[in-house]
Amino acid sequence: MREKLARFMAGRNGVDQLSRAIMYAVLILFIASVFTHGKLSSVLMMLAVIGIVYMYFRVFSRNTAKRRAENTRYMQRTYSMRTYFRNLGERWKxxxxxxxxxxxxxxxxxxxxxxxxxxxxxxxxxxxxxxxxx
Ligand SMILES: [Zn+2]
Incomplete structure (x- = not known):
């Protein structure tokens, strides 16, 4: 089973930081849609589904160069925010x-x-x- 998965994932992008961030966003959207009603709830749910599809698309993508470029761009754009939260965590500890x-x-x-x-x-x-x- 593990070998099969490894063979399937060969040459594919796999889970990177951007995919993980999308996964968290999807989780938040999903929870938000549960606690809202009507049109807003459906829109949030739809965004969550789009997020899941996009995340899996990135994980299984064979165009690793493009995916890696996206991930790098994401890491650069969020650098100051991630550093800020890491510092907060360190200060708390x-x-x-x-x-x-x-x-x-x-x-x-x-x-x-x-x-x-x-x-x-x-x-x-x-x-x-x-x-x-x-
Ligand atoms: Zn100074």
Whole structure:
């Protein structure tokens, strides 16, 4: 069974980040259509179905060059958004041990250990320093 699948997928695009993003969008559309009524619900459901079809089209596509280009474009366009959410996740994980400040002059996010009292924070990017309580 696994071999059969591997043979079937040979030369095909497979699941990439864009396909995964479409899958999440489809899931959200589907849930939204369940909780809405009438025309809006049907439109959301239709979009979800189109999304599923498009996702499978990309996964099984043999035009891997084109699919890879699409995926790269998607990754470039969403880079700042993905970085933002990854940073949020990291800050949440480190919230017990570190405090985060933005440099008042350049806006860089700075990480400082908690529980050190009043300290002078020096920005690693622009060298600006400011006093903060941790
Ligand atoms: Zn700075």
């Amino acid at each position: 480190q919230r017990r041990d570190y405090k985060f400040f933005r440099c008042p002059s350049c806006g860089t996010l700075l990480r400082v250990p908690r529980g050190k009292g009043k300290i002078k924070v020096v920005c690693r990017k622009c060298g600006n320093s400011f006093i903060k309580h941790t």
